Amino acid sequence: MDLKSFVALHMGRHSCCYKQKLRKGLWSPEEDEKLLNYITKHGHGCWSSVPKLAGLQRCGKSCRLRWINYLRPDLKRGAFSQQEENVIIELHAVLGNRWSQIAAQLPGRTDNEIKNLWNSCIKKKLRQRGIDPNTHRPLSEVENGKEKQQLTADNEKVPIVSNELNLIEAATLKPLAVSSSGSKIINTNNNKEGSGSSNLANTQQKQDFFLDRFGTSHESTTAASCRPSDLMGYFPFQKLDYKPNIGLSMNPNTTLCFNPNSSSSAMISEFNSSMTPPTILSPVSSSVFQTPIRVKPSVSLPSDHNPSVGSCDVNGVQNWEASSFSNNGSGSSSSIELQSNSNFFESNAFSWGLADCGRSGEEAHLRSLENEPAEDIKWSEYLNTPFFLGNTVQNQTSQHVYGEVKPETHFIAEGSSASWLLNQHQQASQPTDIYTKDLQRFAVAFGQSL
DNA sequence: AATATTTACAACCGCGCGCAA
DNA sequence: GTTGCGCGCGGTTGTAAATAT
Numbered sequence: 001m002d003l004k005s006f007v008a009l010h011m012g013r014h015s016c017c018y019k020q021k022l023r024k025g026l027w028s029p030e031e032d033e034k035l036l037n038y039i040t041k042h043g044h045g046c047w048s049s050v051p052k053l054a055g056l057q058r059c060g061k062s063c064r065l066r067w068i069n070y071l072r073p074d075l076k077r078g079a080f081s082q083q084e085e086n087v088i089i090e091l092h093a094v095l096g097n098r099w100s101q102i103a104a105q106l107p108g109r110t111d112n113e114i115k116n117l118w119n120s121c122i123k124k125k126l127r128q129r130g131i132d133p134n135t136h137r138p139l140s141e142v143e144n145g146k147e148k149q150q151l152t153a154d155n156e157k158v159p160i161v162s163n164e165l166n167l168i169e170a171a172t173l174k175p176l177a178v179s180s181s182g183s184k185i186i187n188t189n190n191n192k193e194g195s196g197s198s199n200l201a202n203t204q205q206k207q208d209f210f211l212d213r214f215g216t217s218h219e220s221t222t223a224a225s226c227r228p229s230d231l232m233g234y235f236p237f238q239k240l241d242y243k244p245n246i247g248l249s250m251n252p253n254t255t256l257c258f259n260p261n262s263s264s265s266a267m268i269s270e271f272n273s274s275m276t277p278p279t280i281l282s283p284v285s286s287s288v289f290q291t292p293i294r295v296k297p298s299v300s301l302p303s304d305h306n307p308s309v310g311s312c313d314v315n316g317v318q319n320w321e322a323s324s325f326s327n328n329g330s331g332s333s334s335s336i337e338l339q340s341n342s343n344f345f346e347s348n349a350f351s352w353g354l355a356d357c358g359r360s361g362e363e364a365h366l367r368s369l370e371n372e373p374a375e376d377i378k379w380s381e382y383l384n385t386p387f388f389l390g391n392t393v394q395n396q397t398s399q400h401v402y403g404e405v406k407p408e409t410h411f412i413a414e415g416s417s418a419s420w421l422l423n424q425h426q427q428a429s430q431p432t433d434i435y436t437k438d439l440q441r442f443a444v445a446f447g448q449s450l
Numbered sequence: 451a452a453t454a455t456t457t458a459c460a461a462c463c464g465c466g467c468g469c470a471a
Numbered sequence: 472g473t474t475g476c477g478c479g480c481g482g483t484t485g486t487a488a489a490t491a492t
Contacts (some may be wrong), residue, residue, distance in 0.1 A: 025462070026486080049476065064478080065461065100480060112460075115481075120458050455491070462484070471476085 023057045027066055031056055035063055036071050069112045076108025080117055088114055089122060093136040 023031075038054035041086035044067065056063060080088075084106055091102045099111035099118075099435065123133040133138050 024462075046477075061463090061479095062461075068479095069460075097481065111480075116459055119482095195485080452481085453492080455489100457475090457489070460484100460486080463482085465482105467477105467479085469476085469478105471473105 022051075022059050022062075023064075026072075027213060031058070032066070032071060035066060039067060039071070065112075069110045074108060075110065080109075084109070085117075088118065089126070089136075092118065092122075092133075 027035075030417070034056055035050070036055050038050065042053070044050055044064070047064045050056075050063045051058045054063070058066075075399055087106060092104055095101050096116075097118075099115045103109050103111040103114050118133075126133040126136075127139070130139050132141075188294055
């Protein structure tokens with residue numbers, strides 16, 4: 001045996017393959033049949049023992065992979081639909097290269113399949129449309145950002161993610177470290193006061209949060225590589241100079257009630273005035289906006305975490321007056337000011353995903369009913385995306401991803417992005433860690449923006 | 451028709467995590 | 472606390488088919 005063979009046999013092979021000479025490479029139909037027959041009859045049990053019991057000259061790991069990626073009976077075969085691609089793009093914007101989590105939202109698809117599709121197809125499509133597949137932002141913006149970052153790196157140690165970090169801080173309604181800063185006028189413009197020293201104490205912590213939550217292994221080594229678009233979907237108002245007084249009512253338990261007296265139209269008009277492309281969408285559908293949203297308790301905050309938030313009525317309905325949120329801890333009525341250069345709405349990622357979706361008759365009907373601008377309906381479409389309605393994804397074979405608006409009086413927030421993301425996070429960490437708490441705070445705050 | 455290149459997909463590999471001994 | 476094992480994940484490589492030259 002020459003050195004090359006020795007190395008190939010002993011170094012490049014998984015430990016389970018050391019002892020015997022095992023087959024590698026493509027599976028033959030006979031091998032497939034053996035494995036399929038065995039697992040069909042006995043289940044896989046311990047994978048390391050499967051090949052022996054099934055009469056295969058393969059390692060258990062290889063058998064497992066073959067089963068999961070190819071032989072499993074519940075696999076959906078065939079090309080990815082446009083809807084599936086859209087889902088992948090949106091989920092990738094949030095989750096990064098967490099293929100298994102993305103695959104979990106696409107029944108019948110494997111992480112490997114999705115990963116391959118991304119690397120071979122979607123990446124290319126996005127680039128052709130001028131979108132950076134890593135950041136989900138326009139390529140020009142990304143390139144400019146890199147240049148700017150290079151120029152300012154030495155002078156300003158404020159990471160690019162600061163915008164999003166500030167946003168999430170705003171959304172959490174109180175400082176991550178309460179004692180660090182009393183003033184919380186959130187200013188997410190780069191290089192402005194909002195990223196000043198009072199926030200720096202938390203910057204690393206928050207950065208870690210994002211890197212932990214969203215970063216991918218190859219992109220998480222620097223703050224600059226944390227994709228700003230990771231927050232797409234979290235903050236549909238990112239582009240706005242958002243001074244919400246949306247009259248959202250909520251109390252500490254489980255139910256969010258939107259105050260019908262509140263003015264969403266003001267926000268919408270403000271929103272409309274700040275956006276340009278026709279594919280950009282209004283943040284809310286009034287049909288959704290005026291209806292209660294039930295939130296699972298796991299999403300809501302214990303009142304002692306945020307005593308300034310709301311009160312509980314006898315029905316367990318949380319009265320959460322957005323306008324009365326104090327972001328400086330004083331309890332006085334003040335708005336949460338979000339100013340951002342993070343051009344969520346200038347990013348083409350979402351519009352790309354929606355570009356193929358025609359306007360339905362249902363849409364027009366709703367628009368006429370509500371006498372709202374077209375963008376409102378588009379937003380309701382968006383809210384109906386799997387990103388917001390995780391359950392929709394699970395059942396995506398029966399419902400168009402960007403399907404019709406369902407004007408129910410309420411919907412379960414378990415399927416909303418906030419709780420969905422929380423669930424995702426809880427899968428990855430202990431629920432008691434600080435980041436989960438922050439995310440919980442965010443989840444509550446996100447309900448506000450719905 | 452032959453060869454080179456690209457594409458799409460399958461499979462491998464290393465690493466890290468959880469768990470039990 | 473350490474070690475070994477099984478498993479799952481994500482990055483990378485290998486390969487066959489398709490396409491271009």
